[in-house]
Amino acid sequence: MIQLNLQEGLQKAVLSLMPDANISSILVRPCPDLKFGDYQANALIGLAKRNKMDPRKFAEQVIDKLDVSEFCELVEVAGPGFLNFRLKTESISDVLVRACKGEHLFFSIEKKPRTIVIDYSSPNVAKPMHVGHIRSTILGYTLAKVFRLLGHKVVTDNHIGDWGTQFGKLLVGWKENLDKNALSVDALHEMERLYKLVNAACDNDEVVLDRVRHELVKLQDGDEENLIIWRKMIELSRHQFDEIYSRLKVDFDETLGESFYNDRLKRIVDELFERGIAEESEGAKIVYFNESKALKKHPAMVQKSDGAANYTTTDLATLEYRQNSWQPSEVIYVTDGRQQLHFQQLFELYTRWKPEHAMKLNHVWFGAILGEDGKPFKTRSGEIVRLNYLLNEAEQRAFDVVTEKNPDMGENERREIARVVGIGALKYADLSGNRQSDYVFSWDNMLSLVGNTAPYLLYAYTRICSIFRKLDGEIILKPKFFTLAQAEELTLAKHLLRFGLVLEQVGDECRPNFLCNYLYELAGYYASFYENCPVLQAEGEIRIQRLALCDLTGKVLKTGLETLGLETTERM
RNA sequence: GCGUGCGUAGCUCAAUUGGAUAGAGCGCUGGCCUCCGAAGCCAGAGGUUGUGGGUUCGACCCCCGCCGCGCGUACCA
Structure with a gap:
């Protein structure tokens, strides 16, 4: 959303200096390290070089033509000619407020559907x-x-x-x-x-x-x-x-x-x-x-x-x-x-x-699917693992863990959770890797329930649900702005803004693992937020804002997981 | 032979048009539950990205050689 605004602005600025430039390669992407800023553009270097210009000077000229003050602090030139954008908190807040109103969920619907x-x-x-x-x-x-x-x-x-x-x-x-x-x-x-x-x-x-x-x-x-x-x-x-x-x-x-x-x-x-x-x-x-x-x-x-x-x-x-x-x-x-x-x-x-x-x-x-010896996969008896057997095993393993964690829960509920978690883990294992890599079949790997797996994401979601359960019918107010004073709040908020870009990239390259990575990071940022920023104990505006952050994170998680074909559960 | 794809931490995998100090998980070491769910969080150790050159301000990524492996190569799909 903001990223697209920055990108379009930058492309316009470049065109005003270089009317025949190929702007399709002028992209604005998230910075690899937050210390550089929030978004960066590095395509100006190549463009300048191809036109025999000094990259840093060219970058300065582009900045002169660029007005993104609505979204960003001063745009900086770094290194050989990177452009670094640092978002204004108010502009992040605006996007969040609109998301709370249900105007969007950090991605936009294609105007020209294919x-x-x-x-x-x-x-x-x-x-x-x-x-x-x-x-x-x-x-x-x-x-x-x-x-x-x-x-x-x-x-x-x-x-x-x-x-x-x-x-x-x-x-x-x-x-x-x-x-x-x-x-x-x-x-x-x-x-x-x-x-x-x-x-x-x-x-x-x-x-x-x-x-x-x-x-x-x-x-x-x-x-x-x-x-x-x-x-x-x-x-x-x-x-x-x-x-x-x-x-x-x-x-x-x-x-x-x-x-x-x-x-x-x-x-x-x-x-x-x-x-x-x-x-x-x-x-x-x-x-x-x-x-x-x-x-x-x-x-x-x-x-x-x-x-x-x-x-x-x-x-x-x-x-x-x-x-x-x-x-x-x-x-x-x-x-x-x-x-x-x-x-x-x-x-x-x-x-x-x-x-x-x-x-x-x-x-x-x-x-390809390989065995743990690196050769084409077969079981010891030389058979290929049947899908229904694999699904049974996934659910059973998840059931054992659910039972261990929730000994007092009724069996029906444990079975249902195990189904969501087990099948989810199986799917996620298949989607989270680069699809072109060979796939080493391993029960433990495929049905693993720790680390970068479906249960980690589902767990983050259940913690969010748990907070809202505790409100017990209390009316939730929508924040009019977000302060984002605490580092974990800001990091989480910025990550929410990236959802749309990731979805586009998944579609462009048919690589769902980008979405898995994104959701895993989102769950990680939420976990840090959860540890460091009390929600229910907070007061006044801060409480309202944090509840809203939880809600938005939950919505993005749920939407993302559903897009991966995973169901969610409110308890596990 | 030709074509095609791969080689990243002990293991399983990431790395966003060539971009900044190559990141996670598992495993290992150590810390955190009178505090919203510990299936969690924090910290630490762990790398000459198969190898040798080249292009570039900058290479896991592009080009060439070599080593190793997978897959394909007319009556299966």
Whole structure:
């Protein structure tokens, strides 16, 4: 808010001296150290140098043209030409007062909302969801929340894997080895067993392989019996996906699986071929990217030699559908980093197919899940950890701690708190790291309840709630101004002002860990404030102001946590 | 081979367009509950950012070489 005012003011001042300057790089950011000031701009140095000017002198000239006295003390030039801004307490107070009136919560709603399609989670039918799916699901949902909070229109779409060669094997297994009892107990487990069974048999038995191909062709040709089984498998799978999503409190606007696009694939391949974009090679249809360094040696396949389309074609159809249906300005895919080549090809190819499209195509990728030995993650028995098991474990661990801390609390309440804390810890662990870093799976790490974790933030929130409970119906007055005389009050207040900037940065770079860091710092500043600034014992205006600071901190914490997909609890 | 990504404290991770003294947590050492919730607070120890050069007023970040690792590399997605 103030930061934006400073930034716009600075950009104007620069333009008045340098009418053709590129002001998009003239940014005002928080200072790394409060001793320098509250906000700084360091882009003037480079600008001056590029124009062969002395950076410090240029900075002085800009300051002469700059009027930010409404918000700041004297603007200073420091070091090689940094501009340091120090906020006036009155101007901080103004922002807080308006926030108390409910005019804003330290961020502004986008005046020109964009439409953004986000593709995340995308589990495969007949396979249990496991730890590998959680990052995509959590990251994608959080990004959707962030964009919506900022006022954008978001369409979320779960592109489930409900079509493909695996169904040949599944159909053979279903017809020959189905255990109906096991299916009713745990459908995905049974389907996974069938898949593995047939998959193993294929390795050394041509006869089985032929049966698999035969069943697949029948399915693709619309064989009624196979279609019924296929639909049954999808239904059973979706039922279990929904269970997980409901526990994670994640949802989607659309769930259009790969099969939704089946009848569009042939037309696309034909069109690519007729326009000379695709060509034939070894019986398959291929697209070459000769003009691209990275893709020169990696052609994309749009049709296999057996005539079937593959996932590149499906993704082209999906993208076309999304463009036509929602006219988004951006489409975001949240998947793991191993698919980078695929999305490079897809984006390049789509642009060649539809040169007029203006969508930003964005592959938001994340790192691999590794075991504690640094190798791709598996449990001791060689299995991948199932998501529902992970969620159970998270809740159980949290329950043990809640019980230890609150032995007198009723079990229902402890269970509910454990659910919020446990699932929250799991999500937060996934969101708080840089998404591109590889992820080392560790129960203790993922379900840790101390340090920079969800419980720390939730705890800060419960302390705020606790203060307001003690008011016991007393009417809370809204302060007309904030004195902010104590250092901890001032630090906390200044941090509240930064909320909007952080949300923008999360959206710009699709990195929710920025928001986690911000909230962790906010909770930390609140903890210091809490230790050093009595609220209920304070008197008069100070008491009113501190109560308001608690209230605003609580609102930002709650909003931030909800944006990360975390629920809050008033006690824990 | 080619492409791509990574290497930061004992461990797990941050570091806001190249910006000021590289920050947290865990663990370790020590202090704080007649005081709004100690799942907390305060203090301390802990680093040649894999390595060698280069660009720059300034490099964890950009460029080049080397070492180590992950992933990808046409009929899986």
